[in-house]
Amino acid sequence: MLKIQNLHVKLEAEDKPILKGLDLTVETGKVHAIMGPNGSGKSTLSYVLSGRDGYEVTEGTAELDGVDLLSQEPEERASEGLFLAFQYPVEIPGVGNMTFLRTALNAQRKARGEDEVSAGDFLKLVREKAKSLKIDAEMLKRPVNVGFSGGEKKRNEILQMAVLEPKMCILDETDSGLDVDAMKLVADGVNALRSPDRAFLVITHYQRLLDHIRPDVVHIMADGRIIKTGGPELALEVEQNGYADLLAEVK
Amino acid sequence: MATEAKVLAPLDIRLARAPAGGFTSAARAAAHGRLVAMGLPGRRDEYWRYTDPAELNAPAAVTAENPMPEAPLSVSGALQIRFDGGVAAPLPQSPEGLDLALLSAADTQDIHWAGALFGVLEGEGQSPVKRPLAALNTVLATEGLLVRAGSGSHAIHVDYSIGSMGSDTYLHHCIRVGEGADLTLIESGRAGARSNILIEVDLAPGARFHHVRAQGRDADRRTVTHIFARIGAGASFKSFTFGENGRLTRNEAILDIRGDHAVAHVAGVALGNGAAVPVLHDDTVFITHGAVGCESRQVFKKVLRNGATGVFQGKILVKPGAQKTDGYQISQSLLLDEDSQFLAKPELEIYADDVKCSHGSTTGAIDETALFYLRSRGVEKDRATALLVLSFLADAIAEIEDPDLADQIVARLEDWLGLGAAE
Numbered sequence: 053m054l055k056i057q058n059l060h061v062k063l064e065a066e067d068k069p070i071l072k073g074l075d076l077t078v079e080t081g082k083v084h085a086i087m088g089p090n091g092s093g094k095s096t097l098s099y100v101l102s103g104r105d106g107y108e109v110t111e112g113t114a115e116l117d118g119v120d121l122l123s124q125e126p127e128e129r130a131s132e133g134l135f136l137a138f139q140y141p142v143e144i145p146g147v148g149n150m151t152f153l154r155t156a157l158n159a160q161r162k163a164r165g166e167d168e169v170s171a172g173d174f175l176k177l178v179r180e181k182a183k184s185l186k187i188d189a190e191m192l193k194r195p196v197n198v199g200f201s202g203g204e205k206k207r208n209e210i211l212q213m214a215v216l217e218p219k220m221c222i223l224d225e226t227d228s229g230l231d232v233d234a235m236k237l238v239a240d241g242v243n244a245l246r247s248p249d250r251a252f253l254v255i256t257h258y259q260r261l262l263d264h265i266r267p268d269v270v271h272i273m274a275d276g277r278i279i280k281t282g283g284p285e286l287a288l289e290v291e292q293n294g295y296a297d298l299l300a301e302v303k
Numbered sequence: 304m305a306t307e308a309k310v311l312a313p314l315d316i317r318l319a320r321a322p323a324g325g326f327t328s329a330a331r332a333a334a335h336g337r338l339v340a341m342g343l344p345g346r347r348d349e350y351w352r353y354t355d356p357a358e359l360n361a362p363a364a365v366t367a368e369n370p371m372p373e374a375p376l377s378v379s380g381a382l383q384i385r386f387d388g389g390v391a392a393p394l395p396q397s398p399e400g401l402d403l404a405l406l407s408a409a410d411t412q413d414i415h416w417a418g419a420l421f422g423v424l425e426g427e428g429q430s431p432v433k434r435p436l437a438a439l440n441t442v443l444a445t446e447g448l449l450v451r452a453g454s455g456s457h458a459i460h461v462d463y464s465i466g467s468m469g470s471d472t473y474l475h476h477c478i479r480v481g482e483g484a485d486l487t488l489i490e491s492g493r494a495g496a497r498s499n500i501l502i503e504v505d506l507a508p509g510a511r512f513h514h515v516r517a518q519g520r521d522a523d524r525r526t527v528t529h530i531f532a533r534i535g536a537g538a539s540f541k542s543f544t545f546g547e548n549g550r551l552t553r554n555e556a557i558l559d560i561r562g563d564h565a566v567a568h569v570a571g572v573a574l575g576n577g578a579a580v581p582v583l584h585d586d587t588v589f590i591t592h593g594a595v596g597c598e599s600r601q602v603f604k605k606v607l608r609n610g611a612t613g614v615f616q617g618k619i620l621v622k623p624g625a626q627k628t629d630g631y632q633i634s635q636s637l638l639l640d641e642d643s644q645f646l647a648k649p650e651l652e653i654y655a656d657d658v659k660c661s662h663g664s665t666t667g668a669i670d671e672t673a674l675f676y677l678r679s680r681g682v683e684k685d686r687a688t689a690l691l692v693l694s695f696l697a698d699a700i701a702e703i704e705d706p707d708l709a710d711q712i713v714a715r716l717e718d719w720l721g722l723g724a725a726e
């Protein structure tokens with residue numbers, strides 16, 4: 053599904069390398085987790101994959117089902133089926149959540165040559181998905197993320213994911229700032245979307261989210277590289293011993 | 304003295320053929336005197352530093368090019384009144400409680416209710432800031448609407464069209480809304496190649512006045528407007544203006560709050576694209592609080608691209624004794640490129656101690672983070688930009704009370720953004 057090879061990325065504005073030869077392959081139907089200390093480049097990876105400005109790829113490739121991602125505009129990547137749940141979802145005053153979601157869904161469908169969804173069908177679809185995430189009608193009517201609590205913002209990201217039905221989902225610290233109940237809601241939302249046709253890359257600083265979203269593979273990232281890959285037990289190791297041992301081991 | 308004579312020179316031609324008038328004659332003569340004393344505006348005047356009035360001063364209008372066909376706003380249930388190049392079509396029948404007349408017809412009489420307004424509010428509004436183009440209007444305008452809403456609730460839609468491509472239009476409207484009456488005034492279209500429109504509004508205690516105008520989408524037009532309002536106790540004045548492009552637009556609102564617990568809102572959205580012809584859009588507002596417990600609100604937003612210039616000059620004056628005043632002013636511009644500019648001069652002058660006044664002005668570009676967020680969800684760049692423009696304009700659009708008119712304005716701005724066919 054997702055294949056990243058020898059990815060080197062620096063900031064556009066300055067000569068600061070952030071990703072330094074990252075290799076990662078996520079297979080269809082699998083859930084991979086990336087764990088790593090703050091500043092290791094996890095968010096940068098998610099931004100570069102989804103096409104944010106300000107970064108320069110100096111070497112390497114990233115493909116989604118064989119299609120080169122790095123040469124595409126962000127909206128093209130989205131229509132190809134890539135989705136990033138943001139670490140910090142953005143507030144957009146004056147644009148209703150429903151308008152935003154419907155515009156996004158129809159833009160993607162149009163790009164794929166599919167028919168647009170009617171207002172009625174869309175409403176039904178969103179209501180159904182919102183219900184399981186405990187997102188009420190009031191929240192759907194409000195401007196995008198404006199006045200939402202931290203937990204509401206993260207649930208809103210998962211709602212967007214559920215409505216847009218991407219094939220490759222990247223979740224950047226979706227657990228940060230959530231209490232246990234909110235985290236369970238979010239994890240349930242993600243688990244409901246697990247399918248043989250879809251893959252997940254779950255970025256997290258802590259192991260606790262992985263108690264709820266059981267990963268197939270766990271990667272440890274440090275200083276712009278994947279330094280170790282293993283099964284779910286790797287996450288427990290980090291939980292017990294922190295990153296220090298792992299980092300020392302590599303050096 | 305040499306410079307003064309030069310500034311007045313273009314005036315002489317127009318003043319020489321100034322109409323005498325019937326009930327307006329004294330007001331016209333007084334305005335004539337004021338104008339000669341003031342002279343026409345120049346770049347050295349404090350309130351004309353950002354906007355060059357030369358094309359408004361010139362003796363004749365420049366012929367307009369490339370007119371764009373435009374549908375007027377559609378307003379159901381409103382009385383339709385048309386001015387073509389400043390010439391009025393016959394008036395419709397006035398309903399009960401509403402008194403309608405054309406200035407040209409009424410001005411054959413020596414006595415008329417509008418005599419208490421015509422040139423009077425304009426004259427009072429000449430201090431502390433002089434407004435020569437308003438005095439010029441009082442001298443020269445021979446046409447306009449005289450509207451008196453005595454009771455009930457009424458809506459009037461004034462639909463302007465250009466007439467000839469060289470039309471130079473002066474219109475002077477007088478409006479009085481009586482105690483407890485409610486009047487909605489909608490204006491749409493461009494009134495001339497060059498137009499100078501003045502509205503005097505007198506609101507009795509408890510009167511309500513709503514004003515929405517869309518000033519046309521033609522790029523090649525020069526427009527100056529003034530609204531002078533006198534607002535009585537407990538009355539409500541709300542005015543919203545939508546402007547697209549335009550070589551030169553100067554909209555002045557001079558609101559005088561005289562009675563306690565009155566409300567005055569003035570808002571505007573201007574979209575300027577300087578690609579075809581240069582665009583300058585200027586909002587100049589002066590609100591005087593002269594009573595207790597009144598609220599005023601100014602919300603002005605401009606979206607500028609391809610070298611367009613936006614100007615905002617807004618003042619709140621709180622007179623001694625005008626306690627519990629709540630004055631709010633915001634002016635913001637969104638620059639879609641680096642060639643465009645926004646010049647703002649917000650002012651507060653307060654002589655009462657128990658007041659709440661705020662003003663703010665910002666200039667900014669599209670928020671890159673928000674743009675990326677939208678695009679990452681699959682929304683194309685242009686559409687995402689348009690959504691963010693709508694987001695920027697939201698609190699100004701919210702000043703339009705009628706949802707149907709608000710929808711029409713939003714449709715026009717989506718059109719301007721190149722999204723006419725979307726959704």
Ligand SMILES: Nc1ncnc2c1ncn2[C@@H]1O[C@H](COP(=O)(O)OP(=O)(O)O)[C@@H](O)[C@H]1O
Nearest residue numbers: 063070088089090091092093094095096097106
């Ligand atoms: N836009 C940016 N400007 C400056 N520094 C940045 C920017 N993006 C990332 N960095 C730097 O790159 C490193 C990796 O950051 P990030 O990808 O956010 O790490 P993580 O998500 O693993 O905490 C950090 O040192 C961070 O300061």
Ligand SMILES: [Mg+2]
Nearest residue numbers: 094095139225
């Ligand atoms: Mg991060």
